[in-house]
Amino acid sequence: MTQDELKKQVAQEAIKYIKNVPVVGVGTGSTVNFFIEMLADHKADIEGAVSSSEATTQRLKNIGIPVLDLNSVGDIEVYIDGADEVDPRKKLIKGGGGALTREKIIAAASRKFVCIADETKCVDVLGKFPLPIEVIPMARSYVAREMVKMGGQPVWREDYYTDNGNEILDVHNLEILDPIAMEKTINNIVGVVTVGIFAMRDADVVLIGKGDRVEVME
Numbered sequence: 001m002t003q004d005e006l007k008k009q010v011a012q013e014a015i016k017y018i019k020n021v022p023v024v025g026v027g028t029g030s031t032v033n034f035f036i037e038m039l040a041d042h043k044a045d046i047e048g049a050v051s052s053s054e055a056t057t058q059r060l061k062n063i064g065i066p067v068l069d070l071n072s073v074g075d076i077e078v079y080i081d082g083a084d085e086v087d088p089r090k091k092l093i094k095g096g097g098g099a100l101t102r103e104k105i106i107a108a109a110s111r112k113f114v115c116i117a118d119e120t121k122c123v124d125v126l127g128k129f130p131l132p133i134e135v136i137p138m139a140r141s142y143v144a145r146e147m148v149k150m151g152g153q154p155v156w157r158e159d160y161y162t163d164n165g166n167e168i169l170d171v172h173n174l175e176i177l178d179p180i181a182m183e184k185t186i187n188n189i190v191g192v193v194t195v196g197i198f199a200m201r202d203a204d205v206v207l208i209g210k211g212d213r214v215e216v217m218e
């Protein structure tokens with residue numbers, strides 16, 4: 001199977017998790033885009049969706065799914081989103097698509113976070129994928145220096161702005177042995193909006209597309 005076929009396989013499996021769910025949280029990225037395509041066949045079953053990015057909002061609107069404001073829906077039953085890396089304890093790196101802040105907010109406000117990933121995303125230790133950090137623009141160089149002190153090699157995602165008007169540093173060379181501790185440490189650096197480690201609020205379920213089957217990590 002190609003990677004896209006694995007993404008489709010796992011997106012299809014995620015549809016099972018939105019049965020009887022009025023409002024679905026929807027993440028961002030190519031795996032989620034397959035899920036959104038499939039959601040079109042189920043739109044009569046849901047009231048609407050809370051979106052994690054402008055790109056996802058556009059796709060949801062294109063297929064006629066109402067996009068709801070998180071402030072008006074309260075807690076979300078189920079949130080479906082992809083990941084850049086998944087470790088054996090369901091801790092994640094996210095933010096390759098730049099939507100990490102809104103993704104983290106929706107994950108926090110959701111009862112069940114179902115992460116959909118293909119097998120290429122599985123790692124023993126997080127950090128081979130460069131860690132995205134959303135920063136307030138004026139703090140970019142300061143945060144970069146702090147990341148160098150932690151052993152990372154930050155690379156500015158040049159000419160890129162998040163949906164919140166901020167910038168992204170992609171930090172290479174980190175070996176994230178304690179994801180919760182590192183998430184807290186980076187969160188505490190002044191100027192950091194969001195770090196792409198999803199460990200304090202990790203996934204409740206990870207579906208891994210493996211071609212012959214979908215593995216369910218619970």
Ligand code: 5RP
Pocket residue numbers: 027028029030031032081082083084093094095096097098099100103
């Ligand atoms: C976006 C994300 C995505 O979930 C992550 O980048 C995975 O994307 P894809 O499904 O395209 O591999 O965190 O901010």
